[in-house]
Amino acid sequence: MTPTLDDLTQSLLQRAKDAGADAADVLAVTGSSLSIDVRNGVLEQAERSESTDIGLRVFVGQRVANVSSSDVRADSLAMMAERAVAMAREAPEDPYAGLADPAQLATNRAADWLQTYDPTPEPSPAELEQDARDAEGAALAVDGITQVSASSAGYGSQAIHLAATNGFSGGYQRTSRSVSCVAIAGTGTGMERDYDGDQRIFQSDLRSASDIGRTAADRTLERMNPRKPKTGAYPVLFDERISSSLIGHLLMAINGTAIARRSSWALDLLGKEVLPKGLNLTEDPHRVRVGGSRPFDAEGLATQARDIVKDGVLTGWTLDLATARQLGLSATGNASRGTTGGPSPSVSNVHMTQGDTDRAGLITQMGTGLVVTSMIGSTINPNTGDYSRGAAGFWVENGEIAYPVSGVTIAGNLIEMLKQITPANDARPWLSRVVPSLLVEGLTLAGE
Structure with missing residues (x-):
């Protein structure tokens, strides 16, 4: 069973204290991203990444050290905590370092009301490729545009969790959906380019790919000569x-x-x-x-x-x-x-x-x-x-x-x-x- 970000951060905090830290905080981020690039009507590049990254900050007195890792196995977390504490003991003192007093901490840690996360399904690679094609096609359909140097569509989803030994623990999620297009007009030294793009949290808010392509083309032609x-x-x-x-x-x-x-x-x-x-x-x-x-x-x-x-x-x-x-x-x-x-x-x-x-x-x-x-x-x-x-x-x-x-x-x-x-x-x-x-x-x- 995959541990939650809350589990990971609490486990690493405990390991930091066991290693000798007086105080610590942990930021854990997990996410995925998918991007599609189209050129001349053909898929040029498709990239997908998935990762979980974790960052630990430890305090030994007024000495501070930061370490990070993408390896969240239990033995790696233990080594991470020990390394961070060892580094902190060798660091110079920082009179201004320290966690927040518990009385300063946010009491409302919910984020749903901010609508930073779109719960609709992740778009398929084919959907993103179609967006990129539509943007490129719309740009090339404008008289005077000689080529499109980049037409891209992407999606990303991320979960963030912060925990500290002062009692804080909270997290939230984010999504993003984007389309962009760079159009070129002219040749040789007379070449000009311009772009348009849009990025939103909710896929339903995103401007149409065709509109983005046409706008990139119009902006490019306005720059000629x-x-x-x-x-x-x-x-x-x-x-x-x-x-x-x-x-x-x-x-x-x-x-x-x-x-x-x-x-x-x-x-x-x-x-x-x-x-x-x-x-x-x-x-x-x-x-x-x-x-x-x-x-x-x-x-x-x-x-x-x-x-x-x-x-x-x-x-x-x-x-x-x-x-x-x-x-x-x-x-x-x-x-x-x-x-x-x-x-x-x-x-x-x-x-x-x-x-x-x-x-x-x-x-x-x-x-x-x-x-x-x-x-x-x-x-x-x-x-x-x-x-x-x-x-x-x-x-x-x-x-x-x-x-x-x-x-x-x-x-x-x-x-x-x-x-x-x-x-x-x-x-x-x-x-x-x-x-x-x-x-x-x-x-x-x-x-x-």
């Missing part, structure tokens, strides 16, 4: 497809690890305006049918909604237990971890206040400038927020899209950029990061 704009300072509209990257830079800057190391451009911005007045940036790990939702974090603390930015003002950092102790603050329930290492702070679902104008309205408002739909490379100074990225998209003149653009570099400073943003109202509500298109004034463009 790009030019470079003149170098200068212009407004830039970050399309909804990539606008969350701007907010991602802010989330990285307020991460407790960066703050504790004093290596963040947001270090002095707590309680100050980081977004325009009236805008909120909220984390909500309890959104139904959203991939980042979870009832508790990787240290067993309850997750909860919080305003990261309220009316434009930064309200706090993103903290796990260790960074909270180091900064003399309270943990925010944001610990995240895999089986191969210990916890670190991480934001789950975020959504930003949307504006009153759609994307087309912001394009009209910007007059002359750049709409960015894809970005490559990244040079961002973590201490100053200086920002420079390669970009492609569309040039706007007199409030209308004039021609496609590529090979341009955008430069600015994140502190000033974020204070100037004007949001559209086009964010997709099912994403983990719900961020609309964002207009930023006065960025420097390096073109021709």
Whole structure:
């Protein structure tokens, strides 16, 4: 009889204590994934994986060690515990390490209400292959598309369980279903490509494969015969497809690890305006049918909604237990971890206040400038927020899209950029990061 994840974690905790650990926690993850790739109407690749991974963190005083394994046999677990304790005894002391106090632990550990798991049957390889074929076929049916470089469909299912010697034990399940397509137009140096894709928890929510293929094709054709704009300072509209990257830079800057190391451009911005007045940036790990939702974090603390930015003002950092102790603050329930290492702070679902104008309205408002739909490379100074990225998209003149653009570099400073943003109202509500298109004034463009 195969042991449950609860059985595995409790068994390993006991073995860690028997080996001499003062405290320990265990994360166990089991899952399967299936992916299908189609090319030129023929099955190109099919991959299936199934695994159970387990990660053990032990404490000997203030000394900590982490070990992981995919071998969950009883004798392997015993060796794993002994090895972890031996490693911990040789590790340097960490004054901020330690499990949560029992009073801090989440009391509601059920996850069914979050709907992170689709109970319908796993799709067959044939069903996934048909999705990939449909996406490719729809893209190739659009005049001007010369080939599809990738058309894929996939499914994954995962169960997660966390247990610790402080009395915590809880778990939940996740599923994901996806389709993606990359279309190519033109030949030689005139080739352009673009993509579309969708990933959902529930298979019934997934967009049709044909729609994904057609959208990938349309986006590709829009990019044909790009030019470079003149170098200068212009407004830039970050399309909804990539606008969350701007907010991602802010989330990285307020991460407790960066703050504790004093290596963040947001270090002095707590309680100050980081977004325009009236805008909120909220984390909500309890959104139904959203991939980042979870009832508790990787240290067993309850997750909860919080305003990261309220009316434009930064309200706090993103903290796990260790960074909270180091900064003399309270943990925010944001610990995240895999089986191969210990916890670190991480934001789950975020959504930003949307504006009153759609994307087309912001394009009209910007007059002359750049709409960015894809970005490559990244040079961002973590201490100053200086920002420079390669970009492609569309040039706007007199409030209308004039021609496609590529090979341009955008430069600015994140502190000033974020204070100037004007949001559209086009964010997709099912994403983990719900961020609309964002207009930023006065960025420097390096073109021709």
